[in-house]
Amino acid sequence: MTTTTPGELTAPAEPAPPKAPPPATVRRHWSEHGLVFTLPFLVVYGLFLVWPLLSGIRMSLTNADIAGTRSDYIGFDNYAEALTDPDVWSSLWNTLWFTLLSTVPLVVVGLVLALLAHHLRVVAWLWRLSWFAPFLLPSGVVCLLWLWVIYPSDFGFADQLLAEFGLHPGIGWLTDTRYAMLSVVLTTIWWTVGFNFLLYLAALQSIPQHLYEAAELDGAGAWHRLRHITLPQLRSTTGVVLVLQLLASLKIFDQVYIMTGGGPDESTRPILQYVYQSGFTGYRIGYASAISYIFFALIVIVSLIQLRITRRRREENAL
Amino acid sequence: MSTVVQETAAGRRPRWTRGRLVMLGGALLLALLWLLPLAWALATSFKPESETTETGFQWIGSYLTLDAYRAVWESGNITRWMFNTAYIATVTTVLTVALTAMAAYGFSRTEFRGRRTLYGLVLAGIMVPPQVLIAPLFAEMVSLGLVDTYWGVILPQVAVPAMVFILVKFFEGVPRELEEAAYVDGAGRWRVFWQIVLPLSRPVLAAVAIFTFIQTWNNFLWPFLVTTDPNAMTLPVGLVNVQSTYGVRYAQVMASVIIGGLPLLVVFAFFQRQIVRGVAHTGLAGQ
Numbered sequence: 114m115t116t117t118t119p120g121e122l123t124a125p126a127e128p129a130p131p132k133a134p135p136p137a138t139v140r141r142h143w144s145e146h147g148l149v150f151t152l153p154f155l156v157v158y159g160l161f162l163v164w165p166l167l168s169g170i171r172m173s174l175t176n177a178d179i180a181g182t183r184s185d186y187i188g189f190d191n192y193a194e195a196l197t198d199p200d201v202w203s204s205l206w207n208t209l210w211f212t213l214l215s216t217v218p219l220v221v222v223g224l225v226l227a228l229l230a231h232h233l234r235v236v237a238w239l240w241r242l243s244w245f246a247p248f249l250l251p252s253g254v255v256c257l258l259w260l261w262v263i264y265p266s267d268f269g270f271a272d273q274l275l276a277e278f279g280l281h282p283g284i285g286w287l288t289d290t291r292y293a294m295l296s297v298v299l300t301t302i303w304w305t306v307g308f309n310f311l312l313y314l315a316a317l318q319s320i321p322q323h324l325y326e327a328a329e330l331d332g333a334g335a336w337h338r339l340r341h342i343t344l345p346q347l348r349s350t351t352g353v354v355l356v357l358q359l360l361a362s363l364k365i366f367d368q369v370y371i372m373t374g375g376g377p378d379e380s381t382r383p384i385l386q387y388v389y390q391s392g393f394t395g396y397r398i399g400y401a402s403a404i405s406y407i408f409f410a411l412i413v414i415v416s417l418i419q420l421r422i423t424r425r426r427r428e429e430n431a432l
Numbered sequence: 433m434s435t436v437v438q439e440t441a442a443g444r445r446p447r448w449t450r451g452r453l454v455m456l457g458g459a460l461l462l463a464l465l466w467l468l469p470l471a472w473a474l475a476t477s478f479k480p481e482s483e484t485t486e487t488g489f490q491w492i493g494s495y496l497t498l499d500a501y502r503a504v505w506e507s508g509n510i511t512r513w514m515f516n517t518a519y520i521a522t523v524t525t526v527l528t529v530a531l532t533a534m535a536a537y538g539f540s541r542t543e544f545r546g547r548r549t550l551y552g553l554v555l556a557g558i559m560v561p562p563q564v565l566i567a568p569l570f571a572e573m574v575s576l577g578l579v580d581t582y583w584g585v586i587l588p589q590v591a592v593p594a595m596v597f598i599l600v601k602f603f604e605g606v607p608r609e610l611e612e613a614a615y616v617d618g619a620g621r622w623r624v625f626w627q628i629v630l631p632l633s634r635p636v637l638a639a640v641a642i643f644t645f646i647q648t649w650n651n652f653l654w655p656f657l658v659t660t661d662p663n664a665m666t667l668p669v670g671l672v673n674v675q676s677t678y679g680v681r682y683a684q685v686m687a688s689v690i691i692g693g694l695p696l697l698v699v700f701a702f703f704q705r706q707i708v709r710g711v712a713h714t715g716l717a718g719q
């Protein structure tokens with residue numbers, strides 16, 4: 114899925130202010146069994162997150178293949194090769210291009226849909242059903258639907274819809290290098306905008322009502338209320354939505370792999386697909402690990418920027 | 433946080449001014465735009481195969497038929513994948529909730545040597561996208577002999593540090609006095625956890641469970657990598673895998689799309705509010 118893990122990249126909560134220590138009988142309980150509670154999680158976490166993270170670094174310094182027949186230390190050769198591999202650069206570029214093209218519409222459309230649903234206050238179920246339900250569909254389902262009945266030329270739904278308006282372009286939605294990436298973006302918007310819609314809707318519903326009442330008494334019009342109350346109140350939500358969306362978009366894989374296989378002419382192939390191709394169909398799992406870590410560096414940079422912004426915002430709020 | 437998605441405040445509905453009517457029109461148009469692809473898939477799945485590629489916007493073929501569904505069902509795979517997915521999603525959800533709740537309790541309510549360091553290590557893991565680990569994780573699965581097994585799909589999806597973070601934040605808000613009173617009455621730590629903390633945390637646990645279930649049910653990349661045997665595949669992976677065997681049988685592909693999308697949509701229809709609240713909660717917890 115392109116959705117991110119929730120709560121991603123947030124600074125740890127500030128420690129609670131010190132309190133008077135509880136009586137000794139009680140305190141004994143605070144200190145018992147602590148490790149027992151955390152151990153089961155830590156074992157799974159260690160085995161399936163920390164360990165692969167570390168062994169991946171080691172692997173990226175070898176010429177390991179997927180069958181495990183060889184694994185010789187070759188220093189930073191994989192990284193050097195990756196940085197001069199035009200396929201790495203083109204798939205990195207495709208990933209960034211998709212991220213740029215998809216992030217803004219996904220945030221803006223999500224906001225517009227949430228504003229509509231919030232202000233209309235009728236048939237809430239209809240808005241939830243139509244805009245949020247697609248988010249619950251597996252990527253396989255979504256992509257097969259778009260691939261086989263929306264995007265085919267002529268008899269596909271998209272072309273037929275255009276024909277209704279007198280256009281008959283016979284567009285190669287997924288086969289023309291000019292349109293393929295845009296089509297992937299379009300499908301992604303349809304599929305995942307519901308998540309942003311939901312976050313904005315929740316934020317809208319928690320804006321204190323009295324702000325609007327006060328503005329109404331002052332005779333502020335709808336436009337004025339939107340611009341001077343609603344949007345400023347949504348600022349922190351927009352920050353969160355934006356970063357979650359950036360991180361989700363950078364991890365694009367499913368839609369491209371299923372609908373275009375990276376084509377036409379590799380024009381939509383994202384970096385994760387190149388990792389997959391190098392490691393799983395090209396058997397060079399050491400090289401694939403090295404590319405993974407270059408990708409990881411990209412993600413960490415975005416995360417650190419986000420962390421800075423959150424911290425600054427928290428400081429501003431504290432003032 | 434659990435009250436974030438309230439039903440419309442005070443039920444006060446503004447009057448139908450011209451502006452609101454225009455908004456309603458726009459919203460309905462957009463809703464239609466979102467529903468049409470699904471409707472078209474549904475319509476296609478009921479058409480006879482020979483009419484699926486006709487132009488001219490035929491919503492209904494010359495007759496309605498369930499042939500496509502019958503063919504998909506009789507291929508047998510889809511029931512197997514449905515079972516696999518339900519099993520994997522359920523086990524993953526139960527394990528995730530159990531392990532992360534225990535860990536979060538340990539981190540927020542106990543003192544032991546190395547607690548801060550370990551919690552810091554868990555928080556740092558939030559930054560690691562699972563996609564980065566696919567190569568080494570696969571190699572690990574090969575050496576553990578877990579390729580093409582349920583556990584191979586499940587285990588890497590259980591270790592979700594973000595869920596620990598969400599639960600720690602919640603537990604820190606639970607007043608300690610409740611627990612302290614129970615200790616004074618002679619209750620042990622497990623009983624306090626089980627009978628006081630967990631019941632108080634039902635909404636947040638539900639949110640974590642809902643999010644994990646949806647995520648696991650729909651996950652594509654990892655199950656796709658770690659399963660090659662069609663009998664071990666999950667629904668999203670299996671559907672993509674056989675699209676080539678269907679060739680260009682559009683009605684059949686759409687029937688499988690409908691069958692594949694239906695389970696979560698039905699669940700959604702029944703638990704709309706809980707799901708919306710759960711997703712919004714876990715999604716916004718970053719704030």
